[in-house]
Amino acid sequence: MNDTSGALLGPAEIRDLAGRLGVRPTKTLGQNFLHDGGTVRKIVRTANLRPGERVVEVGPGLGSLTLGLVEAGASVVAVEIDPVLAGQIAATVAARFPDADFEVVLSDAMDVTTLPGAPPTALVANLPYNVAVPVLLTMLERFGTLEHVLVMVQAEVADRIAAAPGSKIYGVPSVKAAWYASARRAGTIGRTVFWPAPNVDSALVQLERRDPPPTTATREQVFAVVDSAFAQRRKTLRAALSGLFGSGAAAEDALRAAGVDPGARGETLTVDQFARVAEQLPAADARATGGQAPGQEDA
Template identity: 55%
Template structure:
């Protein structure tokens, strides 16, 4: 016999049949352009919400789609600002949520998350099934724009998730790994089967997230540090003294900066953690006008 809790969950969340019916109502075919793969498994939604631990918090969700995860978040008591780029989905979502959960606290923002400047409230957390094609740029933009964010849990392509959580020296460590560490330590928080999506993607997914750590410094320092990171990984096969020569005018000038920072000029960017990149940015401002490169 089905339990009362089971019936309640079925009534307040979306299942695969309902999701396909909603898509048919809109004559919607999921598009790769906007990275649309909709979650059709309520158990996975519950697991994500439980892992996110955002009950009662103010949450921003990017790419809510037809509302699977949105309903899981509102059911848990979160106040949600759902940012949706597709106008059809942005119009349908509040009706779906009102029908399933009349008391849900939801604001729908029809906007491109990459250029988002404001929300109805300062978000404390980001929880989302992020579009695979823009997941890293969206995360960095949100963290740059909203300093109220203390917690992130996102579902992303496995390759992207491993890169975000990578440590210096690993094969997957790169510019995104070093940059997102500015806001706190990232970790993998679960695997996700590709079978819980419609349509089924041709890649695996993971849950990856962080909780905000201590401040690393000013906004000006962050920007300088990110410039150094971009320079170091823009030519990742080269030693730092060469890779950063364009920022500081020459290999000799870059070497001077690296030595002041206590960083071996013969290392490559993949060997450095965020702390070393910060020291380089403090030792020499890469935003200053560089002299012509003379390697």
């Protein structure tokens, strides 16, 4: 599609459109509307999309990033929870890119299990900051066709998702994201490109799908171990996993069988090591699959 200077929404247009719709950004929905065309195109370039690639966007809002995606020739399906915004965005896209391959789904992203059209191979989104990690992990779980992801989140959250073992900020989001993909921070976004300007910094995090660790444990079992390991970060794994395995002695035996030091702490383990620990869970133990939902995190 042609790259015309007026194709994207600017600050005045964002405010005008919001005013006409009676939309006031809410903290409850984590709404901060992106209004800078240069930033939008930077995000789209960083996403490195193939021509015609099917992209799912979560939380398109007034459509700033959506327009950038269709301008680049992507086939876009947007998931929007706000009925007013969902009703408007198709008209906004059609007015500026009449030939765009675009669909909108009115839904909470946490409730979406199927999407219309071809299965998406990319997720590109400015995620609502209050639910960014649960949404990201849920989309990775439910849509195995997603090959690559680029999301804008709170800078602190981006660092935690991309953190490596041994880091002070390595935790539940880091390990669960690593189950699905490799992650890295891919850029910083200034506060002034949003309306209203958020009171936190933003960053891009890029993920590339990879196979989960080779293991006989289920994802639910691995995530149950991860949740328990980080429930009280200062505890050793022997103490942190005692409830999951029934006793400290049983946890120690399981850790040693997995080749993990019982005196270590959760932030030192890779996702592969967590998987080896999960393999030691009693097969008939209901607690083995009783961890948090895949999208939950240590806030």
